[in-house]
Amino acid sequence: MSSDRKEVKRDRPWLMRTYSGHSSAKASNELYRTNLSKGQTGLSVAFDLPTQTGYDADHPLAHGEVGKVGVPIGHIGDMEALFDQIPLDKMNTSMTINATAAWLLSLYIAVAERQGVAPSQLQGTTQNDIIKEYLSRGTYIFPPEPSVRLTTDIISYTVNHIPKWNPTNICSYHLQEAGATPTQELAYALSTAISVLDAIRDAGQIDGDAFANVVGRTSFFVNAGIRFVEECCKMRAFVGMWDRIAKERYGVQDPKLRRFRYGIQVNSLGLTESQPENNVQRIVLEMLAVTLSKNARARAIQLPAWNEALGLPRPWDQQWALRMQQVLAIETDLLEYGDILDGSPIIDAKVRELVQGAEEEMRRVKEEGGMVQAVETGYVKRQLVTSHTDRMRAIEAGDLKIIGVNCFTETTESPLTSGTDSGIMKVDATAEREQIERLQAFRAERNSKEAKSAIAQLGDAARSGINIMDASIRCAQVGVTTGEWSNELRGVFGEYRAPTGIDISTHGMGQSETVATLRERTLKTGEELGRPLKILVGKPGLDGHSNGAEQIAVKARDVGFEVVYEGIRLTPEQIVKAAEEEGVHLIGLSVLSGSHLELVEDALARLAEIGLSEVPVIVGGIVPTEDEKDLKAHGVAAVYTPKDSDMNRIMSDLVNIIRESNGLERFEDAA
Amino acid sequence: MLALRTPPDPESLAASVSDQDRSAVAKALNLLDDKRPEARKLAARLLATLPKERLYGSGHLIGLTGPPGAGKSSLTAALVRVWRNRGLAVGILAVDPSSPISGGALLGDRLRMLSSDLDDKVFIRSLACRGEFGGLSAEVWPMSLVMLAAFDIVLVETVGVGQKEIDVSKLTDTTCFVAQPASGDSIQFLKAGIMEIPHVLVVNKADVGLAARKTLSELRGTLKPPAHAGDWQVPALAASATKGTGIEALADSIEAHRAWLTAQGMLPTIRKRFQAEWIVKRLLEEFGRFGIETLGGESRLLDSLVEIPGSPFEQYESLRNRFLTNRGQ
Incomplete structure (x- = not known):
C-alpha cells in the first residue's frame, strides 16, 4: 500500500x-x-x-x-x-x-x-x-x-x-x-x-x-x-x-x-x-x-x-x-x-x-x-x-459495437444462468388470484357509504379545479380502491392515446444489400399472394414500453411491409378484431411485462373462434426460454427476445413465416 | 403465381356482405385487393352481385381530407360516435402514404379511433396509397362499393395537401375538408382556385381559440354565395375533436349535403360518374393518353361509361380488351 x-x-x-x-x-x-x-x-x-x-x-x-x-x-x-x-x-x-x-x-x-x-x-x-x-x-x-x-x-x-x-x-x-x-x-x-x-x-x-x-x-x-x-x-x-x-x-x-x-x-x-x-x-x-x-x-x-x-x-x-x-x-x-x-x-x-x-x-x-x-x-x-x-x-x-451481441459472440456456457431457476425469479402464479380475493374481501368489509361519498367529493374537486389532494387523502382513509379513484377521474378528464411517432420519414432507411434483398422478397411474396404483405403490430396488456414494437413496425415498413401499428394497452379482443378488419398476413404481439402466456393464449383462442387460425402470430418481449417453448406449443410461429438484435434476420423470418403459412417455399435466410 | 387456397363463392359472399357480416366484409375487401387473375374474376362477380340500389342509390359516401396534423383521425372518431348514437353503421377506409423507397407503409390511423374499436357496427380498413392515384389507392373505389353494401355511412379518410385533396372528391358524395388552425396553406390553395371547393369546410382544434377563429374567418372569406338559387352553399364550421364540440353540427352539415344531393336527384348520376372516372383513370395509368384517345377520348369515354351498366371491373376489362384488340389490328 x-x-x-x-x-x-x-x-x-x-x-x-x-x-x-x-x-x-x-x-x-x-x-x-x-x-x-x-x-x-x-x-x-x-x-x-x-x-x-x-x-x-x-x-x-x-x-x-x-x-x-x-x-x-x-x-x-x-x-x-x-x-x-x-x-x-x-x-x-x-x-x-x-x-x-x-x-x-x-x-x-x-x-x-x-x-x-x-x-x-x-x-x-x-x-x-x-x-x-x-x-x-x-x-x-x-x-x-x-x-x-x-x-x-x-x-x-x-x-x-x-x-x-x-x-x-x-x-x-x-x-x-x-x-x-x-x-x-x-x-x-x-x-x-x-x-x-x-x-x-x-x-x-x-x-x-x-x-x-x-x-x-x-x-x-x-x-x-x-x-x-x-x-x-x-x-x-x-x-x-x-x-x-x-x-x-x-x-x-x-x-x-x-x-x-x-x-x-x-x-x-x-x-x-x-x-x-x-x-x-x-x-x-x-x-x-x-x-x-x-x-x-x-x-x-x-x-x-x-x-x-x-x-x-x-x-x-x-x-x-x-x-x-x-x-x-x-x-x-x-x-x-x-x-x-x-x-x-x-x-x-x-x-x-x-x-x-x-x-x-x-x-x-x-x-x-x-x-x-x-x-x-x-x-x-x-x-x-x-x-x-x-x-x-x-x-x-456493426458501426456500434456491443460485446457479445454483434462482436465477440463466442461464449462458454454460463454457470450463472444454468441453475434450476434459469437465473431469474418467477412470480408466484397464485399472486393474481390471491390479490383479487384480498381486494374483494376488503371491498365487502369497508363502509361503502363513506367510500361512495368520498368518491363523489373527488369528482367534485376534479371538476371544480380545487387541489385534488384533500379529497384524494379522504378517499385513501375510507378505503376507496385504486380502480375507483382512477375511474372517477377518467369520467371527469377523459382518457388519452398518445402519438406513436412511427410516421418518421424514410430518410436514412437501410440501404444495405440485405435490405434490398428483403424488399425484393416482400414484394415477390406479395405478388405471389395477390396483394402486398400486410402485418399488424400491437401490444396487448397494460405494459406501455412500446420502443420494441415501434422499431419492428418501422423496420417492417422499411423492407416493404404495409404495417398496421395498433399501439399500446389493447385487449387481445381488440387486436383480433383489428386483424380481421385489416386482413393482415401476420400478427406481431409485443409484451414486456411478463404476462405473455396469458395474453398470447387469449389472442390465439379468439383468432380460432373467428376462423383466423391460419394467420401466423409472432411474439416479442422478455420471454424466458421455458415460456418460449410453451408459446410455440400453443401455435406461436416465432418468439423474439432482446438477444435477437438482428432486425434483418427477424424481417427475413417474417417473410418466410408468411410464405410457409400460405403454402409457399421458404427463402434462404437473408441475414 | 399461387392459386387461391380457399376461393370464396362470390355470390354467397355478396349476400353475407349485405347482411353486415363482418367476416364477409373482411374477406370481400381482401378479394378486391387480390391481383391474381383468378381473384379478379371472382371479384368482378362479387361486385356484380352486390345490390345495385345500395351501390348507386343509397348510403352516404363521405371523403374526409386535409393536411397532416389537422386531426382528421380524431375528428373521424368523434364523428363515428355521433353516427353510432344516431344508430348508423359506419365503414371507414383510412388511406396512408406509402414509402416511395420501400413500397412499405405505416398505417397508424386505427390508434386514435380506438374508442369505437369494440363496436361491431364500426369497421375500419386501412390502406396504403401504393404510390398511385395521387394520394388515393386504386382499391378505394371498389372497396367503397363493398362497404356501401354493408354500412349506412362509408368514410374515406386521406392525407391531402393542395391538389391531391381533390382526388377524394372524385370518389365521394360529400367531401369534407379539415383545416388546421394557423396554417394558411389550404386557404391559399382555395383562394388560388388550385383546390376544388369541398362541400363542407371545418376548422378542427377550435379549442386553441384565437388562431382557430382567425382561420375560420379566412376560410369563410374564400367562400362565395351560390351562383344560382338552390345551389349548395358550402358551410365553414369550427369543431374540436378533443373537446367534442361542434361535432353534431358537422355531422348535420354533412347530412344536409346528402339531403341536397337527393333532392336534386343527383346521387345515382354522381356515383356512376365516380365509377367512370375511376375506370378512365386506371386506363390512363395503364395505356396513357394514347390509349384514352384510341378509345374515343376522355369526355366521350366518361359519358358512355355512365350509360353502360356493369361492375367497375367488368367495364374496365371490356374497355381494356377493346384497346388491346384495336391495337392488335
Whole structure:
C-alpha cells in the first residue's frame, strides 16, 4: 500500500436504493426489510401495471398483469402491509408512479397517519412526470392538460404540507431508453421542467416567495449510458443549464435552491441478454458517469440487476447491485476529493458542445409551443423514434459495437444462468388470484357509504379545479380502491392515446444489400399472394414500453411491409378484431411485462373462434426460454427476445413465416 | 403465381356482405385487393352481385381530407360516435402514404379511433396509397362499393395537401375538408382556385381559440354565395375533436349535403360518374393518353361509361380488351 492512511474527511454517500416490488404487498415488504438490513439506505417502490394505470386487480385489462412488474396496491390495506414495520418518519421512499401519483401519495400519507407520523415528517419522491409517459413509458391515463394539473396539484400540496418531499422527478431516464441522444435528453428534460414550473406559476396556488421553494424541490431522474465520459459531461451540462434557468427564468436567488438534484438508474437499454454477465461491467462504468464529478453527483442511485434483460431479478441479484454501490462509496477513495474534473479543458469543451446542442433543441420545442404541445403534435416522439432507429441501424451495420451481441459472440456456457431457476425469479402464479380475493374481501368489509361519498367529493374537486389532494387523502382513509379513484377521474378528464411517432420519414432507411434483398422478397411474396404483405403490430396488456414494437413496425415498413401499428394497452379482443378488419398476413404481439402466456393464449383462442387460425402470430418481449417453448406449443410461429438484435434476420423470418403459412417455399435466410 | 387456397363463392359472399357480416366484409375487401387473375374474376362477380340500389342509390359516401396534423383521425372518431348514437353503421377506409423507397407503409390511423374499436357496427380498413392515384389507392373505389353494401355511412379518410385533396372528391358524395388552425396553406390553395371547393369546410382544434377563429374567418372569406338559387352553399364550421364540440353540427352539415344531393336527384348520376372516372383513370395509368384517345377520348369515354351498366371491373376489362384488340389490328 503506497497511500498514506491518514484520516480524511469523506463526503456523505448518496442514497442507495434498489427498484423493487413484486407479487403482493406482504412479499414486497419482506424484500424491502431484507434489502434495508443489507445496507440499502432508501426504498424505491416498483408498482405493478394495474396500479400504475389505475385498474383494480379484478378488472379485465389487469388480467395477467397483477404483481408482475411490481407490487399491486389496491387500497390502504395493501399500502399498510407494504410498509409494515418500516417507520415512515425514518424512511426515504421513492415511488415510481405517475398517472396515479396523487393517489399513491395519498395512500402513503394515510398510512403514515396510522403509524402516527405527520405529513411534515415524510421524506421521499413521487416520480410524477407524466410527459415522458406519453413519450416512452406509456402508463398515462388522462390527456396532457388534466395530467399536468394533477402534477401541479401534488407539487402545490407538498410544498405547503410535506416540505421534505420531492413532488416531481422530471425524467430524462426514459427518454434515453426511448432512444434520446444526450443532447435530446438535456433538452426534453429541461423543457419538461419548464412546462411544469410555468404551469404552477400560472395556476396561482403558490405565492411569490414560496415559488423559489418549488423550483428548489424540483428534482430529476436521469439515465447514464455506457459512453460514460460523455454522460458525465451531460450531468455537468444539466447542472449549469438548470442553475441558469432557475436564476434567469424563475428569479431564484438562493444558489442552494438552484441545484440540479437528481436520482439515477443506469441504462437498461444497453443491457444485453446474450452474455448477461457483461452487464455487471456496464452497470459499474455507467455508475461512474454520475459519481465522478462531485459538483454533478447523483443524490440517489439505483442500479439494475445484471439479469434484467432475462426476467425478474432474484434477491441475490439485487444484493449484487447494491454491493456495487457500496464498494464504490465505501472502499474507493472517490468521496475524499473535490470535483476531479474541474478545470479539464476537454471536459469543458464537451460540456459546451452539449449545452449548445440542447439549447438549440429547446428552441425548437419552444417553437412547437412548449413541451406539452410538442408532445401532442408528435414532434418529440418522432425525434426519439428517429434517434432510436438510427441506433438500431448502427448496431445492425456493426458501426456500434456491443460485446457479445454483434462482436465477440463466442461464449462458454454460463454457470450463472444454468441453475434450476434459469437465473431469474418467477412470480408466484397464485399472486393474481390471491390479490383479487384480498381486494374483494376488503371491498365487502369497508363502509361503502363513506367510500361512495368520498368518491363523489373527488369528482367534485376534479371538476371544480380545487387541489385534488384533500379529497384524494379522504378517499385513501375510507378505503376507496385504486380502480375507483382512477375511474372517477377518467369520467371527469377523459382518457388519452398518445402519438406513436412511427410516421418518421424514410430518410436514412437501410440501404444495405440485405435490405434490398428483403424488399425484393416482400414484394415477390406479395405478388405471389395477390396483394402486398400486410402485418399488424400491437401490444396487448397494460405494459406501455412500446420502443420494441415501434422499431419492428418501422423496420417492417422499411423492407416493404404495409404495417398496421395498433399501439399500446389493447385487449387481445381488440387486436383480433383489428386483424380481421385489416386482413393482415401476420400478427406481431409485443409484451414486456411478463404476462405473455396469458395474453398470447387469449389472442390465439379468439383468432380460432373467428376462423383466423391460419394467420401466423409472432411474439416479442422478455420471454424466458421455458415460456418460449410453451408459446410455440400453443401455435406461436416465432418468439423474439432482446438477444435477437438482428432486425434483418427477424424481417427475413417474417417473410418466410408468411410464405410457409400460405403454402409457399421458404427463402434462404437473408441475414 | 399461387392459386387461391380457399376461393370464396362470390355470390354467397355478396349476400353475407349485405347482411353486415363482418367476416364477409373482411374477406370481400381482401378479394378486391387480390391481383391474381383468378381473384379478379371472382371479384368482378362479387361486385356484380352486390345490390345495385345500395351501390348507386343509397348510403352516404363521405371523403374526409386535409393536411397532416389537422386531426382528421380524431375528428373521424368523434364523428363515428355521433353516427353510432344516431344508430348508423359506419365503414371507414383510412388511406396512408406509402414509402416511395420501400413500397412499405405505416398505417397508424386505427390508434386514435380506438374508442369505437369494440363496436361491431364500426369497421375500419386501412390502406396504403401504393404510390398511385395521387394520394388515393386504386382499391378505394371498389372497396367503397363493398362497404356501401354493408354500412349506412362509408368514410374515406386521406392525407391531402393542395391538389391531391381533390382526388377524394372524385370518389365521394360529400367531401369534407379539415383545416388546421394557423396554417394558411389550404386557404391559399382555395383562394388560388388550385383546390376544388369541398362541400363542407371545418376548422378542427377550435379549442386553441384565437388562431382557430382567425382561420375560420379566412376560410369563410374564400367562400362565395351560390351562383344560382338552390345551389349548395358550402358551410365553414369550427369543431374540436378533443373537446367534442361542434361535432353534431358537422355531422348535420354533412347530412344536409346528402339531403341536397337527393333532392336534386343527383346521387345515382354522381356515383356512376365516380365509377367512370375511376375506370378512365386506371386506363390512363395503364395505356396513357394514347390509349384514352384510341378509345374515343376522355369526355366521350366518361359519358358512355355512365350509360353502360356493369361492375367497375367488368367495364374496365371490356374497355381494356377493346384497346388491346384495336391495337392488335
